[in-house]
Amino acid sequence: MRYLPLTHDDRRAMLARIGVSDVDALFRDVPATALAPLSAFDLPDTNGELEVERALTGLAAKNVAAGAAPFFCGAGAYKHHVPSAVDHLIQRSEFLTSYTPYQPEIAQGTLQYLFEFQTQVALLTGMDVANASLYDGSTATAEAVLMAQRITKRGKAILSGGMHPHYAETVETVAGLFGPMTRSAVTPGGAEDIIALIDEETACVVVQSPDVFGLIRNLRPIADAAHARGALLVAVVTEAVSLGLLEPPGAQGADIVAAEGQSIGNGLNFGGPYVGLFATREKYVRQMPGRLCGETVDAQGRRGYVLTLSTREQHIRREKATSNICTNSGLCTLAFTIHLSLLGEEGLARLARLNHAKASALADVLAAVSGVEVLTPAFFNEFTVYLPKPAAAVVDQLAAKGVIAGVPASRLLPHDASVANLLIVAATETNSDEDFAALANALKEVLK
């Protein structure tokens, strides 16, 4: 096998065929303002390892690490305690260095943990079948919309305004190629008239619960309204720990569940790698994207694991494949599976109750600060507060006082002036009463 795919002749032939003079001409449409000349980066030509380490340590010290301050950021990425056993086990080289199995059946250990993972995801979401994971929650949501478009042979998707805006943008980028994407308007309190938007052209309605403002949604009426018009309900979950306490989307009529699994077993990781959870009803399994692991028996009747329904996949169905996803988030999936196995069903339920108790305590503390109003009537471990000043500036001032107060809604919805004073705050089992007091006291000073 050649590892250098293109020769100069190949490249010339390809450029000639599409009628382009050189490779740079392909990037002609990139605005000049977006192009920085390499000289703009003030990097020394050479430096010793010690100098580089010193320089980078200095840069890193400018950050406040999530574990080094009272920390209340959520909005799609949650700081939870990950037991040290998780990191210890996933660093075994058999796990750490292996790629998605392309000769799958030789990797029985990998297939077994993927099978366990799928079982856990199906149980958590209340669905029949789950795949071996996708890249993250947002791309899983985009794949869910593509799948709904395939099943219903319709193009239109209605995206709840309560969905994380980054998720909505991902869906619009990917699935928007195959039909119109409509975003429903939502008030920060969560009121939304999404049912009125469903029509006979609608492939699916996409609703996140708890939503980006922390509000727990009742999916059942939306599912019923969607089904009455031949559309599907895609349920989105960005905080997987919530599934330990809330009614699973499957029990509320969801046809596809797309979720972010980072909260279980995985650190914040600077925003990735994360792990997308994807589950559906058995009748739709052939339209499901991604790899699917199954349990079977060998010729001697012994238990074994296989990748199944591969005929949906790209390496067999080529351009007719259900999706371009031929891989999964293997190591993050393993971390999820180990952590959830350590917790068990009762442990997850207790962890979820603890998260809710922490957030409820934080809400009480913040509501007692003059001028602060808690807007979210029903939440899990995250909620939205109204501040008497623009939230982005308040967050900066609090950061200077050593408190990472949460995510200003304006950072997610920069063009929506109505959210300027809203702050999204999350509390998990990692937050202490001292953290709550530190936030409340610093907030009182900043709002004075």
Next chain:
Amino acid sequence: MSEVRYTDQHEWIRLDGEEATVGITKYAAESLGDVVFVELPASGKTVSAGGEAGVVESVKAASDIYAPAGGTITTANSALEKEPSKVNEDPEGAGWFFKMTLADKAEFNKLMDSAAYAKFVKTL
């Protein structure tokens, strides 16, 4: 009296009066191996000659089924959804995929007869 024709995509089509029945040939069924899933067209769907009209999936491959001639689907063999193995057991009988009415019988007449198809298969 019914007439049977064949396509180079290995479908057979049998015309009985106004209605034609379509399936995949014995050669195709044997090449695919054990069929595990069949996706059938909806009744009332109009198809053109060579247009996609379903999917057949075996343990080793998935292939599209094409309409041998243009027309309208009247019935699909829903028994295949429960028992796709019928395609292997009796590909040119109980393993039929769908029935259709033809828009233009000339398209049917242009297809290979059994002798021509047998000759075609020998070249593969």
